[in-house]
Amino acid sequence: MQKxxxxxxxxxxxxxxxxxxxRGCEEAVKTQALTFEDGFIDIPGEYMDIRRLNHAVITTGNGCRCNICSPGFYKL
Known part of the structure; x- marks a missing residue:
């Protein structure tokens, strides 16, 4: 399993x-859905703002080696 x-x-x-x-990649564009790229998982901020989408974050995070939260995340 990839980390x-x-x-x-x-x-x-x-x-x-x-x-x-x-990743040394192209310019970033707004993430609209859960994105899996080269071992990184990018989650749209709306998934935390909209309570009914929180389960997607929790389920996806279960298989991760590391979860990195942006500053102020715990105030959400």
Missing amino acids: RVMFIGASGSGKTTLIKTL
């Missing part, structure tokens, strides 16, 4: 930009 790192945070906190920078 995975999940980035969690509010919309606009830079999760996608960080992943793209770490």
Whole structure:
């Protein structure tokens, strides 16, 4: 099983930009759905804002080696 790192945070906190920078890839665009790329998992900020989508974050995070939360995440 590939090791995975999940980035969690509010919309606009830079999760996608960080992943793209770490991968040395193209310009970041707004994430619209759970995205799995090269061991990274990017979650749209709306998944934390909309309570009925929280289960997707929890389920996806269960298989991760590391969950990285953006500053202020625990205030959500």
